[in-house]
Amino acid sequence: MKKELSEMTLKELWELFPIFLVEHDDKWEDSYNEIENSIKDILSGISVERISHIGSTAIQGIWAKNIVDVMVEISEKTDMEEVAHILEQNGFIRMSDENGRISLNKGYTKEGFADKVYHIHLRYTGDNDELYFRDYLNEHPQIAQEYEALKLELWKRYEHNRDAYTDAKTDFIRKWTGEAHKEYGDRY
Numbered sequence: 001m002k003k004e005l006s007e008m009t010l011k012e013l014w015e016l017f018p019i020f021l022v023e024h025d026d027k028w029e030d031s032y033n034e035i036e037n038s039i040k041d042i043l044s045g046i047s048v049e050r051i052s053h054i055g056s057t058a059i060q061g062i063w064a065k066n067i068v069d070v071m072v073e074i075s076e077k078t079d080m081e082e083v084a085h086i087l088e089q090n091g092f093i094r095m096s097d098e099n100g101r102i103s104l105n106k107g108y109t110k111e112g113f114a115d116k117v118y119h120i121h122l123r124y125t126g127d128n129d130e131l132y133f134r135d136y137l138n139e140h141p142q143i144a145q146e147y148e149a150l151k152l153e154l155w156k157r158y159e160h161n162r163d164a165y166t167d168a169k170t171d172f173i174r175k176w177t178g179e180a181h182k183e184y185g186d187r188y
Contacts, residue, residue, distance in 0.1 A: 002110040005093065014160045016112055021063040021155050028057040031068045035106075035118050039072060042090045046083055049073040054121065054130040059137045062148035067107075067117045073125045084122055092120060100124055129177045131188050136180035143176055 005013070032053040039051055055069030056062060074083055084102045088094060092104040100123070107117030121130070137144040150172055158165035 005108060005110065011160075014162055017108060017162075018159045019155055019162060019165050020065060020159075021151060022066050023063055024061050025057075025066070028064075028066075028068055029053070031116055031118075032057070032070065034116075035068060035070055039070065039087075039120070042086060043072070043083065046086070047075050047078055049075055049125045050128075052128070052131055052134075054134055055119070056147075056151070058134050059144050059147070061141065062137075062144050063152060066113075067119055069119045069121065069130075071121045071123060071128060071130055073123050073128060076124050080122060080124070087120065087122075095119070100127065126188075128188050129181075132180035132184060133173055133177045135184065135187070136176055147172060147176075 003012070008016070036051050036053075040048070050071075050073045052071045052073070053068065054071045055067070056064030057066075057068050072083075074080065080100065080102055084094060084097075084104065087104050092106050093108060095103040095105050097103075102122040104120040104122065105118060106120070107114035137147060147169075150169060154165055154168050158168065
């Protein structure tokens with residue numbers, strides 16, 4: 001009998017859920033729309049400010065992990081823990097909880113990834129740098145290609161270390177998010 005995900009060590013989880021990249025797939029937008037509608041239904045009684053497609057699957061033309069990232073922004077008056085609990089009651093699994101941010105996922109199983117995998121980033125309104133980064137890369141294809149090249153370079157090196165893979169992209173993301181804030185001002 002396989003261990004439950006909650007019983008696995010980080011090393012075991014990274015082995016079961018490695019970093020992998022695939023060519024851009026236009027179906028990611030359909031997957032996003034599907035999960036957005038599901039989240040709206042699940043959280044119909046909650047004051048959700050905005051739901052957004054973020055991450056590499058929201059950037060046109062680049063290779064990405066076949067995981068759709070979704071940001072759910074709620075008002076400061078809303079109890080984030082309550083929202084996370086409602087999502088958990090509807091099949092989402094909590095990944096992390098820190099500094100006014102809760103991350104959940106759907107599509108992780110004891111056998112590995114399901115056909116559709118989602119990361120939900122629960123945030124308070126305004127904690128949304130990912131929107132700036134997404135827009136900047138979509139509006140600056142050369143920078144998006146540089147990001148893709150970086151991800152492809154890091155993929156095999158950190159295939160079984162998600163934290164190191166993420167950390168290795170941080171400087172690039174910070175640099176271009178900063179440029180996006182300069183260019184877009186208070187877009188969000």
